[in-house]
């Protein structure tokens with residue numbers, strides 16, 4: 058595959074993907090990104106990249122632009138708990154209208170598309186491990202935090218419906234807390250926020266009691282999976298992409314303080330203090346990753362301690 062589209066390619070995962078695609082021999086990459094949460098400097102050094110700084114929903118000739126491309130990675134979306142809570146309807150519409158538009162352009166040009174869904178769609182499921190077929194348990198619509206999950210579910214339903222009807226070749230990946238160099242702390246992502254605070258000896262704010270756990274996944278592994286899936290063409294399939302090692306948010310804060318040798322204090326604040334009463338959290342979020350590992354033969358490469366050390370080294 059030589060000619061590739063990456064929507065959201067100036068963002069965190071998107072820019073790692075662009076770099077890897079170029080390392081693997083891509084000749085032309087069309088990046089579409091409105092820079093709402095991405096940065097042009099993430100991709101400025103790549104001569105193979107043609108950068109269109111626009112909001113997908115506002116592009117009139119998307120199908121024309123997609124002409125002659127081999128594959129589309131659709132990453133553009135409103136992302137991050139804090140960003141979603143501050144841009145409620147805007148991010149909801151981006152995730153639905155933008156995705157619809159991308160699918161239409163892919164269909165017109167017969168281009169397969171990989172879409173980045175999320176672990177959020179499992180909601181507050183209390184199953185020990187979350188398999189691709191695990192039932193979703195998102196909260197009530199009054200808890201607006203779930204709008205992100207619902208919009209990504211619509212994306213999945215649309216992708217799978219159009220696959221069933223024979224008009225689209227989608228691959229769906231559900232990502233579980235991806236971390237790595239270049240991730241911004243500004244939109245509520247916990248690891249870059251904690252590391253930034255620790256490096257400045259500022260208080261580390263833990264939401265709730267800090268007993269909620271997450272499993273973090275290295276961004277380089279994620280882009281390896283993306284590229285392998287595009288080659289293997291499992292159209293109409295869904296894959297969890299994540300790690301099975303769990304860590305509580307309080308332990309994460311302690312680990313970051315230890316690794317950075319910081320004097321930061323851990324300060325607990327309730328979710329209500331931070332996001333108001335339209336928010337609720339999930340206590341655990343751990344994927345079963347047998348499907349992606351067996352299918353691609355690729356295993357996650359790093360544990361949480363090494364990931365944090367790498368990010369800290371990068372920031373320094």
Ligand SMILES: NC(=O)c1ccc[n+]([C@@H]2O[C@H](COP(=O)([O-])OP(=O)(O)OC[C@H]3O[C@@H](n4cnc5c(N)ncnc54)[C@H](O)[C@@H]3O)[C@@H](O)[C@H]2O)c1
Pocket residue numbers: 064065066067068069070071089090091092093094095096111112113114131132133134135136151155173174175176231232233234235236
């Ligand atoms: N990072 C994670 O842990 C995680 C977890 C689950 C799912 N995802 C999904 O992975 C994808 C990439 O996320 P990321 O972590 O790299 O976040 P990111 O915010 O760095 O990347 C999203 C990119 O899309 C761009 N964008 C947003 N709305 C746009 C629009 N309307 N038109 C054009 N560009 C637009 C942003 O400017 C940004 O560069 C997203 O679809 C996200 O939902 C990420």
